[in-house]
Amino acid sequence: MGFYTKKNMKIGLFIPCYVDALYPQVGVATYKLLKSLGLDVDYPEKQTCCGQPMGNAGFQNMADELVENYDKLFKDFDYVVAPSASCAAYVKLFHPNIVNHECKAAQKTMDVVEFLHDVLQIKSLPSKFPHKVSIHNSCHGVRELHLSSPSELNIPRFSKIKDLLQLVEGITILEPERVDECCGFGGMFSIEEPAVSVRMGTDKLNRHLATGAEYITGPDSSCLMHMQAIAKHQNYPIQFIHVVEILAAGL
C-alpha cells in the first residue's frame, strides 16, 4: 500500500514514559514528521508506560492494568506509533501474554521506523543533516522487530534505519564493528549488574567512536541514554540523537 491511500489514517502517538520525561524533543519530532506527511495524529493524554521495566525485572503481573489501559486508549486508532523500538516490541510481543487475551492496540503498534518504512513507504524527505552518524542497532529493534537483519542469521542483509537515513541530504552513515552487539542497558539489568553493564556500554561506545562519527543515532533513546551516561562520565566527544530527530531535521 502506498502512502497516498493512507492519508485518512488515524494515528495514535505513544510516547513512552522515559521519552516523555527525558527526551520530549523525540516525541515532538515524531509528531512533526507524521503531521508533515499529512496524517491525522493524536496523543491520548492518559498514557504512561508499557510495563516493560516491571516485566524485565520479574514483575509483569504488576503491569496488567497498564496493558488494559494501553488497549483502552489506543484500540480505535488505525496505527499506534512509538519512537522507541524496545517499548513497541514489548507492547506487540508481550502484552497479549500478560493479560491472556487479544490486544487490539498491541497488534496495531509499530515503532516509528517500521511505520515510515513499511506502511508509509516514504521515498523522500525534506530533511538535511550534514553530519557523520553511527547507527546503534538496538537489540529489540533488531531481534524482535527486525528493523535490520540480525548479524547471527543467514538471511539477506537489510536495514530499515539505513534506508530511511539515506533519504536525508548530506548525511554520512556509518556502523560500528560488532554491528548489533548489546550496549548493556537492559533496563533493570543496568543497575543489577552495573559492572558488566558499564563495561558493555564502554565497549560499545568505543566501537561507535572508532567509526569517526559525530553522532550516535538509533531507534531507542534508552540505549542512547545508557551510552550517553557513560560518555558523559568519561568525557567522550560524541553526541546522541534519535533517528526520528534526524528524519525530522529542518521541519
Add this chain to the structure above:
Amino acid sequence: MSTKHTIAAEKFLQNSEKVTRHDQTFWSVRVKRDAQSQELPEWEELREAASQIKKHTITHLAEYLEKFEKNATKNGAIVHWAKDADEYNEIVMDILHKHQVKKVVKSKSMLTEECHLNDHLIKHGIDVVETDLGERILQMMHLAPSHIVMPAIHITREQVGRCFEDYKISPEVGNYDPTYLTRCARYHLRDNFMTADCGMTGGNFGIAETGDIVVCTNEGNADMSTSIPKLHIVSMGLEKLIPDYKAMGVFHRLLARCGTGQSTTVYTSHFRGPRPGGEMHIILVDNGRSKILGNEEHWQTLKCMRCGACMNTCPVYRRTGGYSYTYFIPGPIGINLGMLKDPDENYHNLPACSLCCSCDNVCPAKVDLSSQIYRWRQGLDGMGHADPMKKFMSKGMQVLFESPGLYTTALKFAPIANHLPKFITEIKLNGWAQGREMPVFAKQSFHELWKKGKVKA
C-alpha cells in the same frame, strides 16, 4: 541488589585486560561461526530442521529409547538405565569392579561433570585421567570447566607450563611454547592410554535406528580412549537421541559450525558395539530430564546439543567468565538448566542477561533461551527469591504508572532531581551512578508541552 553472579562478575571485571582477552577470544569464535553459517545457503532451514527433529524425538522419547536399546543390544552393547546421578555412579562402579579396573581414561563428558562421577570414582580408589587436553589441564589444577566446549580457555599457556612442571611432565622448566607443551601432554596422555583398563566417553548423539553412539572431538582422544582398553563405557543423557542417519546429517552439519566455527570436528567417531573380546556399556541417564519434558515453559532446553554457541555470543558471559555463574554450565543455556536443576541455588544467575536475544539467534536447535530467562524472572517472587529492592521499585512504578494524574505530577517535579548534589545521587544504593552520569530530566515533559499546545506541526 546483588546475587552471587553479580558479585563474582564485579570481581572478574576488575581485571580489565583479562576481560578484554576473554571477550575477544569468544567473540572470535562467534565470528568464525558466522562465517561458517554464511557459507551454507540452507543454514536457517537446517536450524529449523534440527529444532523440529529434536522436538519430534523428545516428544516420542519412549519409542526411540526402546528402539535404541533394541538396536544397541543387537550390536552387542549392554544398555543400562540410570534414573539419577547416584544410580549412574553406582552402575559405573559396578562395571569397573566387575572388571577389576584400576585406571580409567575419559574423553570429555559434561554428563559426568553433572553427576560428579570423577569424585565418586576417586573415592573408590580408581585412578581417573581426563584425556581432552583442556579437561586434563583443569583436572591437574583442580578446577572446573569454565565453558562446555573450550573448558580451559581462560587458562594462559604460562599457567599450563607451570602446572606441567609441577606434575613433572614438562622437563624444560620455563618453556611455555604451545607446541612444546602440547608434545609434553601427548607423551603424558599416551602413557595413560597404554596403561588404562577402561575407556569412558560421552555421546554427542545416539542413533535409534542403528544403535550407534556418535562422539565428536578435535583431539582424537575418544578414539585413543577406546582403542586400547577392552572396556568402553558410554554415558549419555536421554535427550541425546536422534531418530536416524538422515537426522545425523542435519546435526553433524550444525554442531561444529556453531560450536567452534569449524565445518566439522576433526574426528567424528561412530561406535557400534564392543571391540573383539571386549565389552561396550551404554548408560542412559535421566537425572531430571523426564521431569523437564513435562515442563511446559522449559521443555525446549532438552533440544540443546551443548555446542556452546549461546555462551560465545552472550555479551555477559564473554565479560564475566564461566566461574561467575553458580551452575557448572554457564551462559544462557546454563542459566536455564541451573534453574531446572536447583532453583534455590541457581536463581543467582538470572540477572546475568540483558535480554539482548542474540543467543536465540545462534542456537542451532532454536531453544528459546532469552524468553525462558524472562519467564524464570516472573517466577522468582513466588519462590521467595525476588530482590526486595527490585520489587519495591517495580511496585513504585506500578503505582506511578497506573495513575495518570500522579504520573503527570511526578513529571512536573522530576527536573528537581537534576539539581540533587552528587553525594546524594552517587550513593552506593544507586547502581546507575557507578561509571555513569545521571540522565537529565527535560524542563518540560512531552505531556506538559502537549497540554500547553506547544507540540506543533
